[in-house]
Amino acid sequence: MIANFILPLTGFLEKTFVITEFEVRKLRHDFTELITRALQPALWLLIFGQVFSRSGAMHTGTIPYLDFIAPGILAQSVLFVAIFYGINVIWERDLGIVQKFLASPTPRAALVLGKGFSAGIRSLSQTLIVYGLSLVLGVKLNWSPLALLNVLVIVVLAATLFSTFSLVIACIVKTRERFMGVGQVLTMPLFFASNAIYPTAIMPGWLQTISHLNPLTYVVDALRTCMLSGSASTFGLSHDYAVMLLTTTILVFTGARLYPRLAT
Amino acid sequence: MSDIVLDTEALTRRFRTITAVDALTLSVYAGEVFGLLGSNGAGKTTTIKMLTTLLQPSSGEAHVAGFSITNEAVDVRRSIGYVPQAVSVDGSLTAYENLLIFAKLYDLPRREQQARIQEALEFMNLTADAGRLVSEFSGGMVRRLEIAQSTLHRPKVLFLDEPTVGLDPIARDTVWEHLIDLRTNFGTTLFFTTHYLEEAESHCDRIAIMHRGKVAALGTCKELEASLGSGHTLNDVFSHYAGTALDSGGSFRDVAVERTTAQRLG
Numbered sequence: 001m002i003a004n005f006i007l008p009l010t011g012f013l014e015k016t017f018v019i020t021e022f023e024v025r026k027l028r029h030d031f032t033e034l035i036t037r038a039l040q041p042a043l044w045l046l047i048f049g050q051v052f053s054r055s056g057a058m059h060t061g062t063i064p065y066l067d068f069i070a071p072g073i074l075a076q077s078v079l080f081v082a083i084f085y086g087i088n089v090i091w092e093r094d095l096g097i098v099q100k101f102l103a104s105p106t107p108r109a110a111l112v113l114g115k116g117f118s119a120g121i122r123s124l125s126q127t128l129i130v131y132g133l134s135l136v137l138g139v140k141l142n143w144s145p146l147a148l149l150n151v152l153v154i155v156v157l158a159a160t161l162f163s164t165f166s167l168v169i170a171c172i173v174k175t176r177e178r179f180m181g182v183g184q185v186l187t188m189p190l191f192f193a194s195n196a197i198y199p200t201a202i203m204p205g206w207l208q209t210i211s212h213l214n215p216l217t218y219v220v221d222a223l224r225t226c227m228l229s230g231s232a233s234t235f236g237l238s239h240d241y242a243v244m245l246l247t248t249t250i251l252v253f254t255g256a257r258l259y260p261r262l263a264t
Numbered sequence: 265m266s267d268i269v270l271d272t273e274a275l276t277r278r279f280r281t282i283t284a285v286d287a288l289t290l291s292v293y294a295g296e297v298f299g300l301l302g303s304n305g306a307g308k309t310t311t312i313k314m315l316t317t318l319l320q321p322s323s324g325e326a327h328v329a330g331f332s333i334t335n336e337a338v339d340v341r342r343s344i345g346y347v348p349q350a351v352s353v354d355g356s357l358t359a360y361e362n363l364l365i366f367a368k369l370y371d372l373p374r375r376e377q378q379a380r381i382q383e384a385l386e387f388m389n390l391t392a393d394a395g396r397l398v399s400e401f402s403g404g405m406v407r408r409l410e411i412a413q414s415t416l417h418r419p420k421v422l423f424l425d426e427p428t429v430g431l432d433p434i435a436r437d438t439v440w441e442h443l444i445d446l447r448t449n450f451g452t453t454l455f456f457t458t459h460y461l462e463e464a465e466s467h468c469d470r471i472a473i474m475h476r477g478k479v480a481a482l483g484t485c486k487e488l489e490a491s492l493g494s495g496h497t498l499n500d501v502f503s504h505y506a507g508t509a510l511d512s513g514g515s516f517r518d519v520a521v522e523r524t525t526a527q528r529l530g
Contacts, residue, residue, distance in 0.1 A: 100352040102318055
């Protein structure tokens with residue numbers, strides 16, 4: 001793995017973007033995926049959000065409940081799509097595509113990060129939907145260019161993080177059946193043990209501890225800070241970024257190390 | 265034809281209790297068409313995977329284009345092309361895009377990329393279909409595109425794992441025509457595995473027959489036929505060295521891959 005990183009960083013990034021470019025090109029040929037992605041966040045915001053907002057069961061302080069969950073639903077929909085990204089590489093393994101890329105001189109980490117970025121770009125469609133719905137539902141959004149830029153970066157980073165996590169799982173389990181099983185098992189705990197749809201303050205102590213180890217919590221905190229006007233960050237935006245960047249880096253390295261397993 | 269472009273020394277790969285490749289030692293000359301034959305599970309694919317750096321050997325060593333597969337894997341990867349048995353081009357991209365991504369990954373100079381791609385498309389008779397999605401291609405076209413993709417960077421050695429499995433006889437002949445052209449025009453060494461004895465007979469300079477991970481026989485087809493005495497065919501040679509049908513193995517996954525590939529290409 002060390003040999004992969006002796007190559008100049010520019011070369012590495014160039015290869016990463018080549019992988020991303022061609023993953024994104026696939027969207028041009030078939031963009032139905034972008035539409036199906038929009039459905040889930042719409043249901044959560046329009047049905048779950050509306051009902052719980054009326055019930056008044058969730059105490060979210062000065063922020064209305066719908067405002068509170070809008071960033072949570074964005075983070076959730078990014079997670080739900082990204083966590084199954086690994087199925088693509090299992091598919092590519094069952095064909096001979098992974099093998100052919102691994103037999104090329106492309107650094108393994110570039111193969112992994114390139115795919116991660118492409119998942120990030122795909123997630124931008126969900127951002128658009130959540131912003132559209134939030135606007136209709138009267139969520140007080142922060143429209144400053146800096147805040148919007150931050151949201152884009154956070155969404156891409158979060159999707160890269162979770163899709164790389166998914167890729168790591170795919171490299172370990174190697175078959176579609178096992179992968180779907182593991183994916184299902186992971187999604188719900190990641191989602192519920194986070195601050196996406198309720199504040200961590202209402203959780204029992206043990207669950208709070210788990211939620212603090214969950215990267216999704218920091219994604220949601222960062223999104224909530226930047227998307228809404230007048231929402232203070234729980235952990236601090238730079239802390240959120242640090243957690244996301246560090247986790248992604250560790251996952252990319254792990255993925256690069258495990259990726260060759262797919263060729264065997 | 266005296267330069268050795270590929271040699272293995274006691275190359276061995278074990279999977280738990282099974283020794284898939286057992287102390288394999290052979291040399292291949294530059295510009296040679298070399299066929300690796302054997303029944304399912306004889307160790308052909310494992311050998312190719314080690315030589316293309318996809319699989320680390322358990323022991324032994326091999327050099328491809330002068331580089332060690334264990335210590336200089338990246339240099340080996342730059343010098344070779346690989347066409348796996350399963351379909352390895354992306355159906356959700358066009359033929360042109362499939363070539364462009366590899367032109368970029370193999371660091372072809374930006375100025376040369378377009379010319380190289382056009383040339384490869386012409387060479388493989390695919391120019392008219394460059395803009396079509398590969399998922400609409402026939403089996404023979406897919407294989408030709410895969411060969412174009414694997415040879416864009418002019419590799420010294422091209423590895424092909426069952427290049428004609430699942431193709432009809434006409435598509436098979438076209439693929440072979442193009443492969444032989446590659447050798448003639450660029451001196452590319454072809455190292456391939458096959459089940460089809462008639463392909464080995466008509467195209468190979470030399471063949472090796474593998475049996476249970478070892479080389480059971482090595483030489484030109486004529487030499488091997490003569491080794492059994494006069495009047496023997498390559499079929500006789502194969503059953504003599506590769507054992508009876510009952511010996512034929514191969515894991516469930518290998519057989520599944522072969523059948524799905526045949527289905528996809530056919």
